[in-house]
Amino acid sequence: MKKFKEFDIPFAGLKQGEHRFGYRIDNLFFEGFDYTDFNDASLKVDVVLHKKSNMLELDFAVKGTVNVNCDLSNEPFDQKIKGSLDLIVKFGEEYNDENEEILILPHGEHQVNVAQYIYEMTVLSVPAKKVHPGIKDGSLDSEIVRKLTELQPGTEKEKDEETDPRWDTLKKLLTDK
Template sequence: MGRGREYEIAFVGLKPGPHEYNYEITDKFFTAFQQQDFRNCQAQIKLVLDKKTGFMLLKFVVGGKLEVTCDRCSNNLPLELWDEFTITVKMVENPEEMNDQEEDPDVYYIGRGESHLHVANWIYEFINLSIPMQKSCDFEKMDGPYCNPAVREMLNRLEENP
């Protein structure tokens, strides 16, 4: 996806055991991807790569904040991010075939001859998975501090007089 070396990890020279990487993700990161449903992203990704013999365990911890549009009143709504994701990367002779056959989305295969791991797509995916499907000011009362009062009033009138 046109990502620079910033999101490549050269794992060949790493000793077995855990190795930590930290990434600061802003809106600029997402320009190579499709249009997003959020803006003003200030995410922090902590990646712990635990190198083993023949495979690696990757733990992504997503934190930070971004801004979404409320599904009910269309106002800007700040949203805190926090989530954890784990990927197992296995080194095999035929990674394309193995990835096609693998049913577990948390297992990924790379060729034994590869030396770098590209993590940008996983960062993109995990930030998007950290955003709830329903984004609203206050789901029950619709009276959160960011709720648009004009829209709230109109929705209340429609509810009373359908």
């Protein structure tokens, strides 16, 4: 995690209470994780650290846009994202991050690196299906969209074609109930 040194939060010298940290994230951050699904990124991440006598509570929030390719047309567009993550940091005998909500640091640690949590929160904030807004409102004009519209089931070509009379008889059974 040497390359993400700016994401180290040194909590040892902080007083108990609330402390705020802010980060600007761009595509170089994701390239550090070998993640190439984003063409570009412009994100603001806020981290609120609640320091208590025996543990730390971290509240992450991300907001901004990532440039991704549409799953239907492969056209790039800016996808707005917003997400949050809560993490509890406790202290124990050895490092343990098996639980996604609780991180255990060894006694004597004086900082926590939050880069991995920012990465995971951001990637999981992107919708599973990325659809260009121009497809939803019909304003996107591209060759792929025209071809998809042409090949859509139920178009005029299929309505004009005659159907097999055997299928018509079977369809009649469904309506006779």
